Amino acid sequence: MTKALNKMKEFITEKIARGEIVKHSRIYYIVLNCALYLGAIAALVLAIFFGSFVVFIFKFRHPWLLVGFGWPGFWRLLLSLPWLIAGFVFVLIAAIEFVSWKYTRFYRKPLLYSILVVILVVVAVSSLVSQTALHSTMFRYAQRNRLPFAGFMYRMFNARHLPDGYFGQVVSEDGLVWQIKTNEDEDVRVILNNDTRFPTGKDIHVLDNVLVFGTRTSSIIYARGIRKVDKDTVPHWSENSRPMILP
């Protein structure tokens, strides 16, 4: 065995002497570590940006209102959420974890702790950022096609209605046929039936703001449910105002 090891030592030291095995310089590691730190920071900033977008969309469109309409409503709630974007945020969190795992402070403790810390930071800062005018400003630029990179993302979630959920104000009610003006200024007829649900009660009158859940064909909605909502809940904006956001 000693012979083999001597042979190995000779082999390596000769290669070093001939310059075939060369040390990396200190600068190499400085640059590498800087790249890792910058990458992790960039991932964190992106996670916060997209996370705050998800929070903003959630606050703007109020999809949780659909839950009151039973399992069909819950299913539409799931469809309305920006899953791809939320998934991308988790990929970024995983990337941050992967980089942090190289450092003693992180790998010596269970993975759960560091993941929780990263998720808490992203959620907390995203919630704060969603309260600012960042996304509403980006929405306006996207509407005017002045946002080259993320414009498509804002336009995709621009809709002021939910999947099968329509905000509006009651104009008239006549038994099972109502007339509403949607928050997109459309006159729509709402057809009710005996199975139509009223999660907030049937005490709905003209000029009340409502959310109608049902299938729409042209200017008719076949209502599976109707609920009253606050005026502030109805998502709308004009060119000069900000979207309505819950406090």
Place this chain on the structure above:
Amino acid sequence: MEKPITDEELAQRVQGGDKESFGLLFDRYESKILRYGRRFLYSYEDVEDAVQDVFIKVYVNIASFSPDRKFSTWLYRIAHNTFINVIKKKGREPVKFFDFDTFFQFDLAGQTSLDREAILKDEENMVREAFADLSSKYREPIVLYYFEQKTYQEIADIMHIPVATVGVRLSRAREMIKKKFISSNPGYDQSP
């Protein structure tokens, strides 16, 4: 009497360009790393090639070693990565990117040198027999703890896993070894 030069001081000299100091480090660690390699890569050939790769990587990456750390832990970490790559390359056993036992907090199993000595003395045959059946995830902490005399902290730093997970894997590995040994030696006396 002159104080012997520490590994960390030798590593600093290698960083400064002293090639002879690298030879000294090689002499100090060659047989340890070879022993670690032979036991960890239990049924793999080309252990010597892997060990050679380890020392080449040590030299190439010496600038990344920080003298306030322990050199042997740093070296063993390079050896761990090299040996894991050998296992992945051969494809004989799976090497998971992520293990659930690193995810949660576990109670740290107690460790004493007495425990280690007694077990090694009585169960060395047991360990040798059952080794081939252990996956790399359990085999490595056994090698590092019982044969390389590393502490839980050092093993955590070498394998980049939580300290508590080291205890869990050692405990599970011991159970597996014992089960395997007892099943193949029905007459084995388990009484203390």
